[in-house]
Amino acid sequence: MDLIMRARMESGHLLDSCIGAADRALRAVFAPAQASRPAPAQAGEPPGERSRLSEAERRQAAALMRVNHAGEIAAQALYHGQALVARSEATRELLLKAAREESDHLAWCERRLRELDSRPSLLNPLWYAGSFAIGALAALMGDRTSLGFVVETERQVEGHLDEHLARLPRDDARSRAILQTMRTDEIAHGLSAKAAGGVELPSPVRFLMRNTARLMTSAAYWI
Ligand SMILES: [Fe+2]
Ligand SMILES: [Fe+2]
Numbered sequence: 001m002d003l004i005m006r007a008r009m010e011s012g013h014l015l016d017s018c019i020g021a022a023d024r025a026l027r028a029v030f031a032p033a034q035a036s037r038p039a040p041a042q043a044g045e046p047p048g049e050r051s052r053l054s055e056a057e058r059r060q061a062a063a064l065m066r067v068n069h070a071g072e073i074a075a076q077a078l079y080h081g082q083a084l085v086a087r088s089e090a091t092r093e094l095l096l097k098a099a100r101e102e103s104d105h106l107a108w109c110e111r112r113l114r115e116l117d118s119r120p121s122l123l124n125p126l127w128y129a130g131s132f133a134i135g136a137l138a139a140l141m142g143d144r145t146s147l148g149f150v151v152e153t154e155r156q157v158e159g160h161l162d163e164h165l166a167r168l169p170r171d172d173a174r175s176r177a178i179l180q181t182m183r184t185d186e187i188a189h190g191l192s193a194k195a196a197g198g199v200e201l202p203s204p205v206r207f208l209m210r211n212t213a214r215l216m217t218s219a220a221y222w223i
Helices: 002-030 047-052 055-085 089-115 124-140 143-167 173-195 203-222
Strands: none
Touching: 002 055, 002 089, 002 124, 055 089, 055 124, 055 143, 055 173, 055 203, 089 143, 089 173, 124 143, 124 203, 143 173, 143 203
């Protein structure tokens, strides 16, 4: 009797987790992202600032911001996939809290894309699904590896943001301010995952992660 009750409770937990994961996925990909902080430079720069950009500069800035938006969709998915499989409740909470903080980044990139008369990547559902699977897979290796995966992801994102900061049109102060704040946040995410026990990943895994990210960023630049 006890066993049947326990099996029922466990399948109930699993169903709850799956419903929660599906809800988070739909919100991340299809609902407008909610920011808990104002967009950086939102107050300092007049909204008409875009007019200082030439057409070529606007297109370049939009393509870069589309890549960053796709990256934030992928970040949501990684965290959600890792949270679904996390062993300890503390790790799950840390991951879901980080995902909520990341939703500021998503909202800021979304808004900046609109200001630049552009749109998010059409492949976002694909980036979400792929990243969710990768996140879940990383979490199967245990919580410390999963946290190590966050450390490595954020390290790579920091490098990627540095590259984008160098490629943004000189006069695009609004996009630059967003990327700079994101960079500061990502460094903090990496440090807290390391402090929570994240381990260094083997170099073939780091290599694979870098190449998967490269594939995504080059596709999202155009599509
Ligand atoms: Fe982010
Ligand atoms: Fe982050």
